[in-house]
Amino acid sequence: MTHIRTVPTEPIEGQKPGTSGLRKKTTVFQSHHYLENFIQSIWNGIGGVEGKTLVLGGDGRHFNSQAAQVVLRMAAASGAKKVIVGERALLSTPAASNLIRKRGADGGIILSASHNPGGPEGDFGVKYNAGNGGPAPEGITDKIFEATKTITEFRILDSQDVGLAGTGTVMLGDMEIEIVDPVADYAELMKEIFDFDAIHALFRSGFTMRFDAMHAVTGPYARMILEEELGAGPGTVINAIPLPDFGKGHPDPNPIWAKTLMDEMMGDHAPDFGAASDGDGDRNMIVGKHCYVTPSDSLAVLAANATLVPAYAEGLKGVARSMPTSGAVDRVAEGLGIDCYATPTGWKFFGNLLDAGRATLCGEESAGTGSDHVREKDGLWAVLFWLNVLARKQCLVAELMDAHWKEYGRNYYSRHDYEGVDSEAANGLMDHVREQLGVLPGNEVAGMKVTSAEEFAYDDPVDGSRAEKQGLQIGFEGGSRLVLRLSGTGTEGATLRVYLEKVETDPAKFALDPQVALAPVIAAAEAIAGIKTRTGRDAPDVIT
Numbered sequence: 001m002t003h004i005r006t007v008p009t010e011p012i013e014g015q016k017p018g019t020s021g022l023r024k025k026t027t028v029f030q031s032h033h034y035l036e037n038f039i040q041s042i043w044n045g046i047g048g049v050e051g052k053t054l055v056l057g058g059d060g061r062h063f064n065s066q067a068a069q070v071v072l073r074m075a076a077a078s079g080a081k082k083v084i085v086g087e088r089a090l091l092s093t094p095a096a097s098n099l100i101r102k103r104g105a106d107g108g109i110i111l112s113a114s115h116n117p118g119g120p121e122g123d124f125g126v127k128y129n130a131g132n133g134g135p136a137p138e139g140i141t142d143k144i145f146e147a148t149k150t151i152t153e154f155r156i157l158d159s160q161d162v163g164l165a166g167t168g169t170v171m172l173g174d175m176e177i178e179i180v181d182p183v184a185d186y187a188e189l190m191k192e193i194f195d196f197d198a199i200h201a202l203f204r205s206g207f208t209m210r211f212d213a214m215h216a217v218t219g220p221y222a223r224m225i226l227e228e229e230l231g232a233g234p235g236t237v238i239n240a241i242p243l244p245d246f247g248k249g250h251p252d253p254n255p256i257w258a259k260t261l262m263d264e265m266m267g268d269h270a271p272d273f274g275a276a277s278d279g280d281g282d283r284n285m286i287v288g289k290h291c292y293v294t295p296s297d298s299l300a301v302l303a304a305n306a307t308l309v310p311a312y313a314e315g316l317k318g319v320a321r322s323m324p325t326s327g328a329v330d331r332v333a334e335g336l337g338i339d340c341y342a343t344p345t346g347w348k349f350f351g352n353l354l355d356a357g358r359a360t361l362c363g364e365e366s367a368g369t370g371s372d373h374v375r376e377k378d379g380l381w382a383v384l385f386w387l388n389v390l391a392r393k394q395c396l397v398a399e400l401m402d403a404h405w406k407e408y409g410r411n412y413y414s415r416h417d418y419e420g421v422d423s424e425a426a427n428g429l430m431d432h433v434r435e436q437l438g439v440l441p442g443n444e445v446a447g448m449k450v451t452s453a454e455e456f457a458y459d460d461p462v463d464g465s466r467a468e469k470q471g472l473q474i475g476f477e478g479g480s481r482l483v484l485r486l487s488g489t490g491t492e493g494a495t496l497r498v499y500l501e502k503v504e505t506d507p508a509k510f511a512l513d514p515q516v517a518l519a520p521v522i523a524a525a526e527a528i529a530g531i532k533t534r535t536g537r538d539a540p541d542v543i544t
């Protein structure tokens with residue numbers, strides 16, 4: 001017997017979705033009514049779930065299973081028709097996006113704090129994706145936030161937990177629950193996109209690879225696709241078992257947090273190709289033997305070689321990058337004669353461009369790359385794209401990068417993060433730079449001539465919506481650039497991100513250490529923003 005309970009509640013402060021859903025400490029999500037309030041506010045914000053079909057899954061972090069049961073009970077209590085859920089409540093973010101699209105669902109709930117650490121002391125998150133499979137646009141997240149401020153009650157079914165181990169269909173009250181293999185549909189989609197025969201032949205020829213799943217959700221996906229389908233040797237995928245605390249690691253695929261992989265790739269016995277993905281499987285890191293590829297360069301290389309991939313053989317409709325991402329892809333777009341869009345940080349801003357057929361490939365400096373095959377960035381897809389290109393070109397990553405830079409020039413790029421900075425100090429720093437925007441152009445700072453200075457705002461060319469205050473952007477003579485913004489995904493204090501870029505066209509200077517090449521821009525950033533004094537830090541916490 002099931003019984004719908006209506007529970008009186010009060011608004012809880014701070015339930016404002018950020019760059020990518022609502023992210024808080026796990027303990028916060030576990031506190032009284034916190035999750036229930038937010039889920040009910042999603043239902044209220046999207047006009048209810050009565051008669052709707054939803055997709056549900058998460059990255060397997062601590063509290064994933066319990067939260068999934070709450071979502072199921074609350075969906076049933078509010079009259080949802082059906083929920084399609086990944087076995088054991090697991091689904092990578094791109095796999096969830098694919099399922100929403102493929103099954104024509106009305107939307108989905110993804111339980112994840114992406115690359116943030118998990119566990120009782122770590123972070124948890126809830127994200128609502130719309131019917132196109134993409135993160136809810138601001139119009140929807142604003143409504144959800146409004147609903148969190150006016151909520152007076154939530155509805156939940158009184159019932160036992162639903163068994164989610166094993167595929168099949170069960171009923172919860174009047175709602176159907178279809179439990180699906182989290183990998184199967186996604187693997188099928190990858191087969192439709194890429195030249196699996198060419199990649200298979202590449203591995204047969206002795207090409208070696210290491211994929212670090214970082215104890216996060218892509219382990220089962222990578223094992224199935226790389227090792228079983230494509231014949232990469234056993235042991236290619238490491239840290240393949242998803243763990244609730246990611247093995248106490250930080251599931252963010254960058255040179256700092258994927259250091260073991262980086263060390264192997266830079267060592268004497270490096271495999272030909274290395275890659276990693278994050279907590280929920282939407283980010284990627286690409287690293288060749290002795291050659292790290294920045295996410296910005298990765299996007300540019302994929303765009304330049306896209307026609308080698310069956311799904312993109314006809315060419316790209318356009319490309320898009322987030323504003324702080326380097327301009328490397330702009331040069332490729334120019335060469336191909338296609339449009340290139342610069343959007344604010346956050347994958348949701350690509351949704352309209354993809355839906356409208358204006359862009360085929362998108363990417364962000366924050367290790368996200370994707371295309372119109374789903375409406376999320378997609379870690380494993382990016383890895384397969386690289387493998388497809390290498391298989392067709394019959395070359396190594398370092399050779400491909402060299403050839404690319406010779407053709408397009410090299411955009412040296414780095415991001416310096418200052419984490420857990422006092423919020424007031426961080427806002428003060430931004431205000432301080434904001435005040436200088438009007439006077440900087442034409443002046444010289446630390447020996448660099450400023451050519452432009454603006455606070456980035458984005459007018460969506462598809463729906464005309466405007467997003468303001470999306471980062472401070474300062475251009476220098478010769479194409480160098482400095483961007484400052486505060487992260488929208490942190491859970492403690494403020495994270496200041498300093499993005500640095502310098503364009504180099506002289507082939508004799510393509511092999512510099514990026515920090516050395518960028519030294520003048522770094523000096524200008526310090527002179528303009530006074531980072532050291534204002535944050536009280538001598539050096540960034542993370543450099544990528």
Ligand code: G6P
Pocket residue numbers: 019020114322345346347348364366368486487488489490497
């Ligand atoms: C998430 C979003 C990305 C975004 C990234 C960094 O991963 O999906 O689109 O680029 O966060 O956001 P932040 O606000 O922390 O710089």
Ligand code: ZN
Pocket residue numbers: 093113114115278279280281282283
């Ligand atoms: Zn992620």
